Amino acid sequence: MAAAPHDHLMQIAFALYPQFTALDIVGPFQTLADLPDVQAVFVAAQRGPVIDHTGRLSITATETFGEVTRPEIIVVPGGFADRDAGPGDPVVQWIRAVHPTTTWTTSVCTGSIFLALAGVLDGVDATTHWGAYDRLHALGAHPTEERVVERGRVITAAGVSAGIDMGLTLAARLFGDDVAKSVQLAIEYDPQPPFDAGAPSKVSPELLAFVREIMGVGTPA
């Protein structure tokens, strides 16, 4: 008799939904999927390709939310769908269902909005994309301007690319610092951006206003 696939594997469920942002989920995936005894699964409301916020990239969901009921770890990406999401959203309902039994519940970028809608972040320090602090606050969390915020078994990461830093942090919690360093070396994560413009405090007011406009994130009141 074949054992159930995750009898001896740590299941890490990477959530997908229409208009997710690809790097939000692929960053953590690449830091975690090759770890020993890990079963990475992509999960969505329905199986099949799920289209990202650009409309150009699809990642295949191999499991449905209804099938992934006891994941050890969940990773929820951000995107553009969170702006219209409410408590009845399939992602939110799934988080509410599985969070009580996860070992780690995590998000990248505005994935934290879904966590907040599921009640996971009530009164909890958390981060999100810099353009979404207000929304996170309105949902009862305590927005915290750090790259990766770990509180108990909830880890939230800042915008998009911060998921790589979050994934390495999580890899260290799961398997120790040396394994996390091994992953960092394997993915050659020795960042050398050609510019130093990755945070609102690092750019001109004009450039910040421009990015707020194109992303549709208003100036905070």
Add this chain to the structure above:
Amino acid sequence: MAAAPHDHLMQIAFALYPQFTALDIVGPFQTLADLPDVQAVFVAAQRGPVIDHTGRLSITATETFGEVTRPEIIVVPGGFADRDAGPGDPVVQWIRAVHPTTTWTTSVCTGSIFLALAGVLDGVDATTHWGAYDRLHALGAHPTEERVVERGRVITAAGVSAGIDMGLTLAARLFGDDVAKSVQLAIEYDPQPPFDAGAPSKVSPELLAFVREIMGVGTPA
């Protein structure tokens, strides 16, 4: 009459093949796909989902190599398939066919092996994953230990995560520094890895040997 989709768009073709590494291609994609007047397409030998080197993630190819004959820009990811690839590989044949008319020909990680097999890197400075310098050299390129190597209209990036730095470099070439900085801010690329282990020179000999073993990249002769 509808105009052909790329009559007024800059087509950026992101190559896929079995056993590609997801972050290699999603990093550059996320820095380029939202730029104005860009048409991002995922291209492979056949349309449909293409499975990555972990066996857990699929990205959908929406076009075939035969259909994408005049892309302005190509991005070739690394992975594990390049180890067995030869001049007859579909990716290599496609690069050979389209490179003469591209504006930019780019690679991430061992994607440079495919460029080399296509003859694009003969006698040219280029980079790749740190574990593949020997193979790149054997194919006639001049391995160069830099994060992003730009020579004429060929840009190669180091391992996996270096594609983000490459993508921002390319965004600057295409649209200017301010647009590239806007992208960096939008994806909040203000890296803060929890460790400093992203290059062979930054880790212990034991850890380097361990990663060489698990990645199947031997110690250079």
